[in-house]
Amino acid sequence: MGNFNFRVVFRIISNNLFILSAALLISGAVAILAGEQVKPFLETAVLAFAVGLMLYYAARSKADHHPLSRKEAYLTVTLTWLIMSLTGSLPYLISGAIPSVTDAIFESVSGFTTTGSSILTDIEVLPKSILFWRSLTHWIGGIGIIVLVIIIMPALKIGGYHLFSMESSLQEKISPRIKTVGIYLLYIYISLTVAEIILLLAGGMNIFESTCHAFGTVATGGFSPRNDSIAGYSPYIQYVITIFMLLAGVNFIIPYYLVKKDFLKIRQNEEFRFYLVVVFIIGIFISLSLMKDMGKSAETAFREGFFQVVSIITCTGFATADYLQWPVYAWLIIFFCMFLGGSTGSTAGGIKMVRHLIVMKNVRIIFRRLSSPHAMIPIRLNKKMLNEEANNSVLTFVTLYLMVFITGSVILVLLGLDGATSASSVATCMAGIGPGIGSVGPVSNFAHLPQAAKIILSVLMITGRLEIYTVLILFSPSYWKK
Incomplete structure (x- = not known):
């Protein structure tokens, strides 16, 4: 099968399984503290570790330091x-929290891809440890995406990422310099999480809910561990979450430059400015419409309008209305x-601001x-000329994204769903948002969809999260040839 070095593939997957087993043990500790059954986490952790160990030993050889090829x-x-x-x-399955295999996989895929679409009709009846695990899958998926889109994709020139997501000095190969960046990004990710937990605790939210929401x-x-998402919390809590959603939609290279005091790079970043302008314009427009057509006070309209706009643009999917x-x-x-989507190199999904x-x-x-x-007019991004390959890569991605969206929507309509539900289910799952419109709106969920639709949407969540090319190329016959 092609000229693959499966040892490299096994080694990376084994490391991820070791991380996953550690995360499962943390959830097991939460189960012990809450007086709930620890068996679902312990059994899964043992299985993940055992499979990881098998792959690790299968990967051991002189090729241990073989670099990862693009294929x-x-x-x-x-x-x-x-x-x-x-x-x-x-x-989910072992605990009986989600007895259906399709539903459990949907919920898990939704977690790791940081989508947030759910099949749960009553979240609050579930054990706290299961809800903690559900939120932890987000957090693991989020840091996975940061590593993927800021370190791996640019270094391997996957999906045009190397063309605009990092400065060229960081794009060469997985070097000590990039490992240093990776550690900085992990610190930034953890710091944002801890800062939000502290601010939510200050607003009277308990430690369990603060951690899950962060x-x-x-x-x-x-x-969210609550049925009504963020709607039942105070305006202070809603403002804190709005600010952190906005920050999470920023390219993580921006806070990295901030730490490095490289303010020129931040000033030159056109995507960062464009992202803030788009959020501001749409947020103001929605807020004014809520004041004019729904008679809401200026503060309520501003808070509700901006919360929903930031939540959808950054593909978070929390709701207060x-x-x-x-x-x-x-x-x-x-x-x-x-x-729309957030910025490249953020945890947000969607098409991404720089492509728009x-x-x-x-x-x-x-x-x-x-x-x-006859004028020769170059396209410039961050004061640098964008070459034809980069430009075509972006235009092809947007076209491909819309083609996958239309195909997915048509398939869901053929499965018997109405147009609004079909289109928004596909849009929200591809972009990793969560709620849609139609029968999968912010106060509904995905439980009522047919099993086939849930499987298709699970595939679309992974495809959208991994920037389409990464998944679709595996179905190309030329990929498997030597």
């Missing part, structure tokens, strides 16, 4: 998310926001060329 990277990344999602579903926010996941009760044009804008920015630059050039047909 191996595609397979490793997809297999890792698949194996982690399947393993993560076992505590995991869901920083990873832009959106799983049922936006389907808003004027039609307002929730149509929310649906449009499902295609490049598409807009292309449109502007088309209009300029109408008046000056």
Whole structure:
């Protein structure tokens, strides 16, 4: 099968299984503290560790330091998310919290891909340890995405990421320099999580809920241990979560530059400015519509409007209001926001701001060329010229994303779902958001969907999370040839 070095693939997957077994033991400790059954976590941890050990020994050889090729990277990344999602579903099944295999896998995939779509109809009846595990899958998936899109993808030139997500000095190969960046990013990720937990505790939220919500926010996941998500909490709590969702949607290289005091790089980052401007404009527009058409006070409209807009754009999926009760044009804008996504190199999903920015630059050039047909107008990003390969890579990605969205929506309609539910289910799962419109809105869930639809949406969650190319290339015959 091609010229694969499966030892490298096994080694990376085994390391991930070891991390996963440690996370399961932490959830087991929560079960002991809460006086709940520890068996689901212990059994899964033992299984994950045993499989990890087998793969680790299968990978031992002189090829131990063989670098990861691009071909191996595609397979490793997809297999890792698949194996982690399947393993993560076992505590739900063993505990009986989610008895259906399809539902348990859906919930687990939704966690690790930081989507936050759920099949649970009554969250609060579940054991605390299961709810902790559910939120922890977000947090693990979030740091996994940071490592993937800031370190692995740029180094391997996967999906055009090397073209705009990092400075060229960090793109060469997985070098000590990149490992240093990786450690910094992990510190930033942990620091944001701890800071949010402290601020939520200050607002009167208990330690369990503070931790679960911080995991869901920083990873832009959106799983809440409460049935009403964030709606039942104080305005202070809602503002804290809004701010941290906004921060989680920023490229993690920005806080890295902040730590390094490299303010010029931050100033030059066009995606960062574009992201803040888009959030501000849409947030203000929605807030004004809530004041005008729903008679809400300025503060309530501002808080509700910005919370939902930031939550959807950053693909977090927490909710403080049922936006389907808003004027039609307002929730149509929310649906449009499902295609925006946060910044590259953030935990957010979606198409990503930089790609929208490049598409807009292309449109502007088309209009300029109408008046000056022979003018050579280059596309610039962060004051650097974008070459044709980079530009085409972005345009191809956006086209492919929309093609997968349309195909998925049509399949769901053929399975008997209405148009609004089909389109928004696919949009929200591909972008890793959580709630949609139609019968999967913010006060509903995905429990009522047919089993086939849940399987398709689980596949779309992984495909969208791994930037489409990574998964689709595995279905290309040329990929498996030598």
